[in-house]
Amino acid sequence: MPNDLSIIASSSDAGGIAARKGFRIQDHVAARLALEMIHDSTILQLECETGDDIVLRRISEGQSVIEYVQVKTTEADTKWSIKELQARTDKKVGSSVCEKSLLCDKHGEIAWFRFVSTRAVISSLEPFRRPRSKRRNYTALAPLINSFSNKYKTTISKSGRTLAYWAKNMLWEVEGEEDALISRNINALLKLSGGQGVNPSYEAMEKIYFELAQKVRTMGDKPSVDADEKIWTRQECLKWWSAQIDDIRKANIATVKVYQISGIPEFFSEICSMDEDTIRRALYAFDVEFDGDIWRRDELVDHLLDWLPEIALSPQTLANFSHLAARRLPGEALKAWEQRGSTDIPQLIASLMLHAILRLHFGAEPIACRIFFSVKGAMRSSSAHIVQLPEGEEVWLGRSRLVNASSHEAVVAEVLAELRTALTRDVLKEERDIIIQLREPRHLRNDKLDAILSNTGKTSELLKILRLPFLVAYDSATLSAGFETGYLTKLKVEVENEYGRIKALLGEELDSVRISLFLVPIECADTLADEFETKLRK
Numbered sequence: 001m002p003n004d005l006s007i008i009a010s011s012s013d014a015g016g017i018a019a020r021k022g023f024r025i026q027d028h029v030a031a032r033l034a035l036e037m038i039h040d041s042t043i044l045q046l047e048c049e050t051g052d053d054i055v056l057r058r059i060s061e062g063q064s065v066i067e068y069v070q071v072k073t074t075e076a077d078t079k080w081s082i083k084e085l086q087a088r089t090d091k092k093v094g095s096s097v098c099e100k101s102l103l104c105d106k107h108g109e110i111a112w113f114r115f116v117s118t119r120a121v122i123s124s125l126e127p128f129r130r131p132r133s134k135r136r137n138y139t140a141l142a143p144l145i146n147s148f149s150n151k152y153k154t155t156i157s158k159s160g161r162t163l164a165y166w167a168k169n170m171l172w173e174v175e176g177e178e179d180a181l182i183s184r185n186i187n188a189l190l191k192l193s194g195g196q197g198v199n200p201s202y203e204a205m206e207k208i209y210f211e212l213a214q215k216v217r218t219m220g221d222k223p224s225v226d227a228d229e230k231i232w233t234r235q236e237c238l239k240w241w242s243a244q245i246d247d248i249r250k251a252n253i254a255t256v257k258v259y260q261i262s263g264i265p266e267f268f269s270e271i272c273s274m275d276e277d278t279i280r281r282a283l284y285a286f287d288v289e290f291d292g293d294i295w296r297r298d299e300l301v302d303h304l305l306d307w308l309p310e311i312a313l314s315p316q317t318l319a320n321f322s323h324l325a326a327r328r329l330p331g332e333a334l335k336a337w338e339q340r341g342s343t344d345i346p347q348l349i350a351s352l353m354l355h356a357i358l359r360l361h362f363g364a365e366p367i368a369c370r371i372f373f374s375v376k377g378a379m380r381s382s383s384a385h386i387v388q389l390p391e392g393e394e395v396w397l398g399r400s401r402l403v404n405a406s407s408h409e410a411v412v413a414e415v416l417a418e419l420r421t422a423l424t425r426d427v428l429k430e431e432r433d434i435i436i437q438l439r440e441p442r443h444l445r446n447d448k449l450d451a452i453l454s455n456t457g458k459t460s461e462l463l464k465i466l467r468l469p470f471l472v473a474y475d476s477a478t479l480s481a482g483f484e485t486g487y488l489t490k491l492k493v494e495v496e497n498e499y500g501r502i503k504a505l506l507g508e509e510l511d512s513v514r515i516s517l518f519l520v521p522i523e524c525a526d527t528l529a530d531e532f533e534t535k536l537r538k
Contacts, residue, residue: 350400476521
């Protein structure tokens, strides 16, 4: 795919802006494809009136694909036929419907074609309506391809494709009446919002839908010189949708349940981040900050205690309280935690830090905040969160430690040794089986993990969506020296050095899995642990 995603958008106004005046079906088709983009992570962006009526850029099996979409609203009493598709205007080369569609293919990438019509098609065109995902060994398409391959053999796109290629890659959809299409789109929005745990009224969603339809209509009306305004990337579309969901939640008078949160301020500030995707490593470093010249230890303790119910209480318990009310249950949470054995305060603090950061900075939802399991007689623990990224969901199986200066290197080495055995099939199966027992999908956003997180799921598939976050909260030489104006610069150097040190220790055994290192510098780990326990047991 070209690096400049606006190449097509700036090259043409396709059917022409003036010709669009009064077009309605096309706007609703574009809105439907925007909804398809929200759901389908393989679609990278939507364009209106660029290289065709609508253009989709996507990734298919690792390759770049441009899909050219034409909306056919011509009125006639007959169904679409091969003859109508192949008919030229005044015998002019390239003037037939099929040729015009093929000739949109100018940029070299794999090209797909799609027609969306208000009229039905005759039986000989029905194979075009079969979904692409169901065409393997589908022999009924061959005669249709032949009928186009034998026609206009000299018509070749700038990318060197013929009508045979066009027919092989054509998808035809029949939408029917405008009102029915609008209703289907609104229902699709309601389904998407339901998957996010919000259920607005039909009227509220209708308002959002017409905002979406106006958005794509405006994109189509922009001239080609405004190329960027004719493009909507999936990331931008997801941001728009996330904003709509947030607005719905704020307007919803019902109590927010379980893991749905909004308006909760972030406590930690980011020192720096580093994503080394080629080696599957990432760094995220966070600062507690100073208030004046006082490190915010008391505020940190309060913030972590706010999250204790989420990692100690079951979703069923949390579902009986509003999110804020549930956070006022530290006594119940502590009781539930200590039923698992004596409380390791430093471990609990580190677990809460990782949980709070994943929830507020990554939008994660816990499957099971603490998983206790035995490997060769040794008790281990981890956390499990679902993180919904633009490219799809990931399962993050986390480890976390609070260490003082004397135990720092030994504890890190111990956890790294544990991680090296965490990817064996037996350990993965055990963690997965515990997640299956603890996971309660009805209390989570909809995801596509049911097949992987099942008793018959393959651990090899789990590995594909797995990330291992490892949080180290450690005694910081920079912070222990007290506040100074330039402390953040020193802190950034400190965490980058620590990241480099730990990264070098990971070893080849962990090359196949994504590991994200979370570093939280602490003024004094022992003092933090003492004050946390004192306030916890009040």
